[in-house]
Amino acid sequence: MARRSFFSGVGPQICVVALCGFTATTSRAQSTAEIFSRLDQAARSFIGATAAIRVTTHTRIIDEDETQVGTIAVRRYSHNGIQFLISFTGPDAQAIALRGQTLQVYYPKANTVREYDIGKYKDLAQKLILLGFGMPGRELAESYEVSNLGDERVQSQDSVHLQLTPRAQDVLRQLSRVDLWISLKTNCPIQQKFYLPGGDYRLASFSDVKVNPPLPASALDLPKGAKRERMN
Amino acid sequence: MSVLAIGIEVTMILTLVGISYGTLDEAARRARGVGADIVVRPPATSLIAASSSPMSAGLLPFFMKQPHVTFATGTMIQPLGGFDSLSGIDLSQFNQLSGGFRFLRGGPFQNDDDVIVDEYYAKEKNLDVGSTIILMNQRWRVSGIFESGKLARICAKLDVLQTLTGSPRKVSQIYLKVDDPPHAQSVVNDLRDKMPGYFIYTMEEFASLLTISSVGLLRNFIGVVIGIAVIVGFLVVSMAMYTAVLERTREIGILKALGASSGYILSLLFRETLCIAIIGTVVGIIMTYGTQWLMMHAVPATLTQETVYEWWPIAGAISVVGALLGAILPGWKAVKQDVIQALSYE
Numbered sequence: 357m358a359r360r361s362f363f364s365g366v367g368p369q370i371c372v373v374a375l376c377g378f379t380a381t382t383s384r385a386q387s388t389a390e391i392f393s394r395l396d397q398a399a400r401s402f403i404g405a406t407a408a409i410r411v412t413t414h415t416r417i418i419d420e421d422e423t424q425v426g427t428i429a430v431r432r433y434s435h436n437g438i439q440f441l442i443s444f445t446g447p448d449a450q451a452i453a454l455r456g457q458t459l460q461v462y463y464p465k466a467n468t469v470r471e472y473d474i475g476k477y478k479d480l481a482q483k484l485i486l487l488g489f490g491m492p493g494r495e496l497a498e499s500y501e502v503s504n505l506g507d508e509r510v511q512s513q514d515s516v517h518l519q520l521t522p523r524a525q526d527v528l529r530q531l532s533r534v535d536l537w538i539s540l541k542t543n544c545p546i547q548q549k550f551y552l553p554g555g556d557y558r559l560a561s562f563s564d565v566k567v568n569p570p571l572p573a574s575a576l577d578l579p580k581g582a583k584r585e586r587m588n
Numbered sequence: 589m590s591v592l593a594i595g596i597e598v599t600m601i602l603t604l605v606g607i608s609y610g611t612l613d614e615a616a617r618r619a620r621g622v623g624a625d626i627v628v629r630p631p632a633t634s635l636i637a638a639s640s641s642p643m644s645a646g647l648l649p650f651f652m653k654q655p656h657v658t659f660a661t662g663t664m665i666q667p668l669g670g671f672d673s674l675s676g677i678d679l680s681q682f683n684q685l686s687g688g689f690r691f692l693r694g695g696p697f698q699n700d701d702d703v704i705v706d707e708y709y710a711k712e713k714n715l716d717v718g719s720t721i722i723l724m725n726q727r728w729r730v731s732g733i734f735e736s737g738k739l740a741r742i743c744a745k746l747d748v749l750q751t752l753t754g755s756p757r758k759v760s761q762i763y764l765k766v767d768d769p770p771h772a773q774s775v776v777n778d779l780r781d782k783m784p785g786y787f788i789y790t791m792e793e794f795a796s797l798l799t800i801s802s803v804g805l806l807r808n809f810i811g812v813v814i815g816i817a818v819i820v821g822f823l824v825v826s827m828a829m830y831t832a833v834l835e836r837t838r839e840i841g842i843l844k845a846l847g848a849s850s851g852y853i854l855s856l857l858f859r860e861t862l863c864i865a866i867i868g869t870v871v872g873i874i875m876t877y878g879t880q881w882l883m884m885h886a887v888p889a890t891l892t893q894e895t896v897y898e899w900w901p902i903a904g905a906i907s908v909v910g911a912l913l914g915a916i917l918p919g920w921k922a923v924k925q926d927v928i929q930a931l932s933y934e
Contacts, residue, residue, distance in 0.1 A: 413644075417783055420646045422757070450754035466752045468725040530632045530785075552631050554785035583725040587669050 388504040391516055391538070392493025398543035402490030404431040404571040405544055407562040409442060416555035424448050428562065430489045431571050438482055438490065441576040453578055454481060462578045469582045480527065487520075488536050488545030499523060500534070507540070510547055511563060514540040529553070542567050590828035591868045594907050597817045597824070598872025601903045603879045603893060604813045608806050610892035611671070616795040621738040623686035624763035625772040626657075627794050631785035645757045651764055654779065656771040661685055662759030663739065664749050666724065671890050674703075674723055675740035676749030685765055686738055693717050694732035700748045702731035709741040709889040724752060741889050817903075818910040825861055825914030833857070833918040840922050841929075850923040857919045858912060865911035869904040 386394075409428045412421050426444035433439055443451040451462040459472045459481060474481055483491070483499060496502055500520035508517045515537040522528045535549040544565050550558045619627070628651070630643040643662070651660040661684075664676035679696055683689070689696075692707055694717030703723070705715060710733045715721060719730045728744065750756050766772050772790045779788045789797070833840070840853060876895070883893040 413642075415644050415646065418644070418646050418650045420644055422644060444754070447751075447756050448754045463724075463753050465754065466724045466726060552785050554631060554783050556631065556785070585669055585725075587667055 386504075386507070386516060388502060391504060391518070392497060394543060395491065395493035395496065395538070399490050399492040399495075401568070402432060403568050404429070405489055405542075405565060405567050406430075406569050406571065407544070407565040410561045410563070411444075412559045412561075414557045414559070416557075426451075429571060429576050430486055431573065431576055432490055433573065438486060439573075439576055440482075440486055440489075441578070442485070451578060452485075453576060454478070454485070455576075460578055462582060467579070467582045469578050469584045470587050471584060472587050484531075484550070487534060487548050488538055490544075496520065499527075505535075508537060510537045511561065513546055515546050516540060539565065590824060590864045591871055593820070593824040593828075594865055594868025594911060595871030595875055597820050597910070598869050598903045598907050599875040599879060600820075601813060601817050601906060602872065602876040602896070602899055605810060605896050605899045605903075606876065606880065606893040607883070607891050608810060609896050610894035612798045612806075613894060614892040616798040617737055618739055619795055619798070620791060621686065622682075622763055622791070623765070624791055625766045625769055626764040626776055626779075627789055627791060628762040628764065628779070628783075629787040630760070631787070643759050643762065645759050647762060651762060651779075654764075654775060656766045656768070656775050657764050658767050659685055659765035660762060662746070662762045664746055664753075664755070664758065665740075665760040666749060666753060668723060668742075672742070673740065674749065675743045676746035677739070677743050678746045682739070685763055689732070689734035689738055691732045691734050694730065697731055697745055699729070699731075700745060701726070701728050703728040703742055703744045704732040704734055705730055705743075706734055706736040706738075706741045706889070708736050712887055712889040726752065814906060817906055818913075820910070822910045822914040825864065825911040826917060827914075828864070829857060829861060829915045829918035830921070832860070833922045836922075837925065840925055841927050844925070844927045853922050854919045857915055857922060861911045861915040862908065865908040866904070868911075869900075869907050872903065872907070873900055 406427065406429045409426050411424045413424075414421050424444045425446065426442060428440065428442045430438060430440045437456070439453070439455050441451060441453045443449075449464050451460075451464075453460040453462070457473055457475055457478045459474045460469050461472070462469045483495075496518075500522055503519040503521075505517040505519055508515055510517075518536045518538065520534040520536055522531055522534075530552070532551045532553050534551070535547070536545055537547040538544070539546045542565050544567060545560075545562055546565075547562070548560045550560075552558075628643075628647075645662050648660045648662060651657055659681075661678060661681040663682075666674045666676070668674055689704065691704075694704075697704065703721065705713075705721075710716065710730070713721065715730050715733070717730055717733060721728050721730060723742065746759075750758060764775070766775055776788050776790055776793075779786070843853060843856075880893045880895065883891050
């Protein structure tokens with residue numbers, strides 16, 4: 357997948373839009389407090405989302421990009437409980453679902469679902485994979501040092517670019533920083549970019565995001581007929 | 589009964605310690621058996637990637653270009669639950685690295701659904717060449733049984749496993765061979781500079797990580813077992829000595845009437861407790877050989893139990909301490925007995 361950089365891709369468009377004062381949201385960079393307030397407000401009404409997802413894994417030392425495409429569905433089932441299903445298609449088809457404390461990985465070619473009890477890591481997995489989906493600003497601020505890099509236009513959408521540095525040392529050892537682009541329209545992420553200490557990164561781009569669509573719990577189920585294996 | 593109970597306590601400690609040491613040593617032995625000088629593992633990103641094979645096989649040509657590196661190959665490890673895992677290998681590359689498997693029966697993979705298993709796995713699962721086995725919801729045919737001590741207990745074709753798990757061109761770890769083993773450390777240092785975040789070790793370093801002290805969870809587990817063993821020893825001896833004191837109320841009364849001091853009576857009880865604890869420890873050590881035999885014959889591939897001699901005195905000391913603690917209350921009761929009442933005790 358061709359990677360978009362700010363300067364070679366959408367940067368010039370943002371400049372033009374900013375100069376014209378096309379919309380109120382893009383003509384004035386929002387303060388971090390304003391962004392947090394927006395996210396807090398959006399999180400209160402968030403009950404779910406669906407989107408197309410494209411994940412690019414970059415290995416720095418060999419300058420290699422590998423891409424997976426698929427869909428993501430996120431559903432809030434209680435105040436603190438969020439479940440998700442990410443389904444990748446193509447040669448690397450697999451699906452990953454989080455239900456309570458159980459992370460399920462479905463391998464269609466083996467028709468097998470592997471279940472991992474991730475216990476205390478549930479919150480971490482949820483906060484990393486679903487970073488920006490229905491997450492209040494205060495929660496972001498609790499887990500990360502947040503720098504506001506201003507408004508940007510990404511994938512033809514106005515967004516605010518946040519740079520997050522994990523506060524927890526054990527997370528920081530594995531993840532140097534996360535760049536997050538939140539859509540000003542949907543208040544959901546357009547892109548998440550996870551930087552690993554060695555310079556490798558994982559870029560997840562979301563498109564066709566629908567917030568609070570009708571989403572029954574069964575829409576996030578993995579195939580019932582698959583063999584289930586408990587791994588721990 | 590007290591001797592037997594303490595024996596079980598000691599067996600419990602020595603068996604669990606033996607399994608912990610044995611399982612880790614067996615893993616280290618298999619890692620050394622690969623014949624590589626260096627192992628490269630991916631950064632700890634499994635929560636983000638939700639994958640057990642997060643490294644690109646595209647790294648292999650990069651490693652081959654590094655100074656002193658003469659060979660590189662990747663493997664994929666798929667956990668099967670419990671202690672088992674299925675390793676995906678490129679057999680010709682792996683043979684180049686390790687000198688090849690020594691097949692006791694059968695031979696290498698012929699078809700995509702073939703697996704090779706080591707002698708212990710074959711014994712535990714009652715497998716022979718041509719047998720079928722279900723792993724990852726797939727039916728596999730055993731094409732060969734190899735001598736244990738190389739990489740894994742069950743191996744399949746790497747590309748088959750990659751396809752099955754939707755991870756084409758992905759590997760879990762990469763093994764490197766260098767031109768001269770003394771160069772391994774300098775290659776590791778160089779690679780660590782170039783690839784921060786990746787776990788890169790010489791094989792000796794990697795094997796040394798497979799010890800109890802390096803595996804925090806196991807250390808805690810052994811601590812819990814010892815705690816339970818001390819409590820069991822304490823309760824067993826406490827009850828046994830309490831009963832003994834009750835049974836010997838009249839004898840204790842006679843001793844006291846004859847002028848025996850409290851210290852003498854206490855020493856009598858403690859010596860008896862010590863004796864029980866020592867005999868129990870010996871019985872426990874003997875019983876440990878029984879559990880070792882049982883493991884070797886019932887689950888040779890899953891659990892490997894070693895005899896850890898340095899733990900004999902530790903287990904003995906734990907049982908003695910537990911027993912002596914358990915004897916304190918009954919001893920106190922014996923000392924405080926009234927002579928007249930004790931003499932009239934029926």
